[in-house]
Amino acid sequence: MPGTEPRTHRGESDQVTEQEPTLNLTTGTAAPAGTTTTVAWNGSASSRAALLWAIERERSAPGLLLLLTVLDEAYRGFGAAALNELAVAARQALQAEIDWIRATEPSLPVTSLLLEGNPDDMILAHCVPGSMLVLGRREGRSPLQRWSRAARLASRAPVPVSVVPTAEASTPGDIPGEVLQRSGVIVGVDGSPASRQACLTAAAEAHRRQETLDIVYAGPVADPVGTDDAALPRAIVNDCAQEALFAHPALTVRRRFVPGPAAPVLLRLAQDKALLVIGSRGRGAVAGFLLGSVSRALVANATGPLIVVTEMPSVPDPARDPAPDSD
Template sequence: MSGDAAVIVGVDGSGPATEAVRWAAREAARRAAPLRLVGVLDWAAFRPLARLADLEHRDRERLHEHVSGFVTADADEARAVAPDVPVSQVVRSGSVREVLLAEAETAQLLVVGSRGHGGFSGLLAGSTSRAICALSPCPVVVVRGEGEHDGPVVAAFDGSPPARAALAFAAAAAASRDATLHVVRAWTHDTAEAWIMDMVPWDQVEAEVDAELQAAVQPWRARYPELRIETELVHAHPIPALVRAARGARLLVTGSRGRGAIAGLLLGSVSQSVLHDAECPVAIVTARGERAPA
């Protein structure tokens, strides 16, 4: 997807946010898309705790100038990273969640840093992250670390429709980066009752899971004939399998919901494990954002 729809990046003056701006600028260049930097002036986050009344007009102006200053600085950084990308900026008032979700309505991608200041500080630790991951109308990328690795693009696959959308996103992302696409299918029967486990022909089950995986990647082999696609079937819980696969990766891509052990991946404790432990940017193809591959 490219054209008029912008790559949106949340900016708050922190180091991780600036790294997210750099990543977003490079991604916008790959997509031939404009880049839009969004600063959020959340009065509740900035207001001193001892002062319950609204900020004075003078204080609001001062805070607006402060936010505008670091947004402008990051806009200059984006232009240095990707000189040919059109860059715009805006400062909006409201909660981080509401502002970013509103901006995402017309975006092709929403990018945020892994940590931040003000209202961004809890982005990956609570209801804000869950709401953005669950409700964003476009894919969300959480940028972790500094710079970009030179490894593969890793896609988490479990056979569900969101995972298939994530696979489409990952295939396009890998092709645009001239990178290998590494598709991980992690499965386990550890939660089954012992007497049930003794009745199941597990070799046959594994063969069927692998066949589903191969069938899922086949359309992307045909669409991108020069793209190297690797598949990995792992008999393990998905979280450690994905974190391990993401080491040295350029991007880890997953759907917002799935099946079995991966079903709650981006709506609870499992999601926090991936976002906190993965050593590369994490792309979340949300339920509403399935339409928009990279």
């Protein structure tokens, strides 16, 4: 990232050295694209909840699980000795967590990475193509407190971002039992490219879990051009269902049309689901542009895990967009 000087902490001397930030502290190799689930981990209860959800997800189709810790560059102001102490403590905590995962999930490939810099920038810089970023949502007294960091990262990330809430009533760091016992995946669609991409992500997650996918159009049902009131929502949902089934023919898909404000409808329907998936326009041309009002409400208030899929360049449709003829 321009203006950022990332540092990787490693080595027997426990000294801070400037090295390539993609160095993997456990194995000495860079995380491969397309196979990694990255958990932003700092030892907090919310990051522990994110880790537990990521482990549960990976059990069905194990890929590489990467625990990523970033020492905030603001700590540089305390001097090199203090920064090195923090690096040593962080590395020890990461290794303890890695050891625990390997003992409890021996078939799951897991590694860790410790960096120094701007936390948001460093996390985003290590979102490799085809991977997923998992964040814990810190619980606060207001939705704004619960929303800020998760929404910032979700709006900028080039990969799907899972936001996992930490219930106040649960054991610190544990995902509530009722969340883990839920089943089914639900995705909200509105006809936008972002929601189309979200539907494909939701379909992949439902296929991964071997669970039902609910595709929901929530909002006004009237067609703005004055045709049949139900025609537009039905066409949107049917198109998304067709794409989901094209990608995963054995998937069970349910189509739902629910009038009403999108955020409250999706929050209500997702209460008994294992996962809610939504699309976002993302940052667009303006750096720092955050999620829309519906996405913000869902990120702040969802009671279960949520995946935000940022709109990326076009998603090809093999059924409707055949490859061009070669010369």
